[in-house]
Amino acid sequence: MKPMNKYLLLALCCLGLGTALAGPAARRATTLPATALPAYGRYRLTDAHQLELIGSAVHFGFSFEGPRCEIYASLPTADGHNYLQYELDGVYQRRVRVAGAAAAPLVLTAPGPGRHTVWVYKATEAHTGPIFIEKITGPRVKALREAAGPLIEFIGNSITCGAAADASETPCGTGAYHDQHNAYQAYGPRVARALGARFVLSSVSGIGLYRNWNSAGPTMPQVYEKVDFQDASPQRWDFSTFTPAVVSIALGTNDFSNGDGKHERLPFDSAQFVGRYVDFVALVKTKYPRARIALLSSPMMGGHNRSTLQNCLTAVKTAADAAHPADAPVALYFFQPMQARGCNGHPSVEDHALLAQELEPFFRPLVAPQQGPRP
Template identity: 65%
Template sequence: MKLRHTSLLAALCLLCFSCSSLKDTVAEKSELPATALKPYGRTMVNDAQQLELITSAAHFGYTFEGTESQVFASVPDAGTHGYLQYEVDGEYQKRVKIAPNATAPILITAPAAGKHTVWVYKATEAHTGPIMIEKITGENIAIVQKPNAPLIEFIGNSITSGAAADPSEVPCNTAAYHDQHNAYMAYGPRVARALGADFVLSSVSGIGIYRNWNSDGPTMPQVYEKIDFQENTSDRWNFDTATPEVVSIALGTNDFSMGDGKRERLPFDSTQFVNNYIQFVQQVKAQYPQAQIALLSSPMVNGRNGTTLENSISAVKAKIDALYPSDKPVALHFFQPMQASGCTGHPSVEDHAVMANELKPFFRKLLAQ
């Protein structure tokens, strides 16, 4: 009887140990719902409790332990696709295509066990459509937020979006327009990372101040307050979500464009451009009264048009400074001319590095003020 009792006790102990080990293993596996994430950029939580990444470079971070985690992402439209891109422990990894009806999660891997930090970015822009995040899974998943840092909002067009910049995976002119988007490598995020600042991109391909690349509108002033920069969208962006110290505006490239050569295009109207630009700066200042406004020219508008653009932007500065004498004066930066090497005449990833290096001293000075 004593032997049977001892054997039974040993079996019970083994069972308890096994249950405890299983419990520990389960505890290490965790799931982070999208609603718990702390995103940067324009985003929203939809009715399905998914986090919609809306704007270019909208991003979020998390930590995990071990060698891999999983991001469950999808696109809402069966007729299109999008791209995410990510970094692990501060090292950029790659872009990932989010195909229609995708069900398999994105596998995020690390080269060695331990605790790792991941930042996931939307590579494509608002007009491509949102990318929806359902959840993150892995071992000991936890949200991560950046330390308090100054925020720069970069308002612009396709250049600011990093559009057509990266043909490393999909060659130029072989697929959809957004197949070469790389917001992470655009000049704005590069500048912010180099200066230890946070950033958001408020940018739309083809958009202008008083007219767009091949249309009369809707222009940036008409859609800036809409959450996804779509004229017919009823949802408006909550500007109280984040307050930038600097708002950088780089518009004008498309106002000077001659379009597709098929649609009638009138000569550039400098008076209308300046007046609309002044009103747009006032619109931005109404949302961010304390922010430093910085106006950038375009590296793609050169020669006589480049001079006209610079003179027009200078006129905007003069008027805004006169209207708001107690505010910080508007800052100006005029780009060096560039022969872009990306797709469809856009700056490439390498060109964006050149632009960022040119801009870093300018923004470093603004953030120090």
């Protein structure tokens, strides 16, 4: 082999475009298939052996050596786009746009040599569509697992999704709806990180308990058991995948909505809301019998609606506690009203930081009994 060809192959190997070269450098350049990546959140493995990232903030981690690595990500259609976001060595970096027609991998760079850790999160919600991960390439790349610790599942609507929160790249009122999604910086993941807990998000924009923001459904109780929160989906989520210590439910904002002005909207029905909520709490308890249930109000509501929602949640707690006397009582938290600064009346990234700060003292004692020594 001529020297020029050898050096050319070495360069290609370092760029992740070739892996067949013999020698120490080639042995360090490895490929990690998606099937070897433990994922946390709503996901599934496809028949093509890809990791399908579905829900908000579903995430996976890996480590590598050297200055760079490559993530091979794709979308189900060539004309769409979606977003990932990532931490490098424990520090949040940025959102990364995934183009449907892109053939090249996403390249992540590190500031220096040595071993680096990466955690990758889906920035958008399930209804935005999935992102498929085929493989990770880089020097000595290895999959990571989350450290043992309590898990919080956050069930909710667009607020829990981190929707319309981040206008740093696409201004409000422009682009697609999901261009301002930032699930990583939503209040739930922030609370979990502050408490040293793990998290998964089960959230859908516009969804409610007995009606959605502009429609009769399908509501959260109707789609919660579906892997992608789509009513027509044939595949159900396997609830044995994770065992949360706490399940936080923040629904109601959309039930109180006045709608879109196009579809008939009846006045809010407290009896329907409470009845459906009690049934949904019972459903969650069948999935996670030992989890502590926490009900959150809405930071977006004030005045009469705020008082009505709080009264409804108190009624739900009373009924649920009476129906399950042997279980730990349902916990309640009522948000302080907030003047949201994100897009379309949603909390901004900065607002989510304030919400998380407000919630941290509430969640701490709920999580603390579950905590133990971490490896």
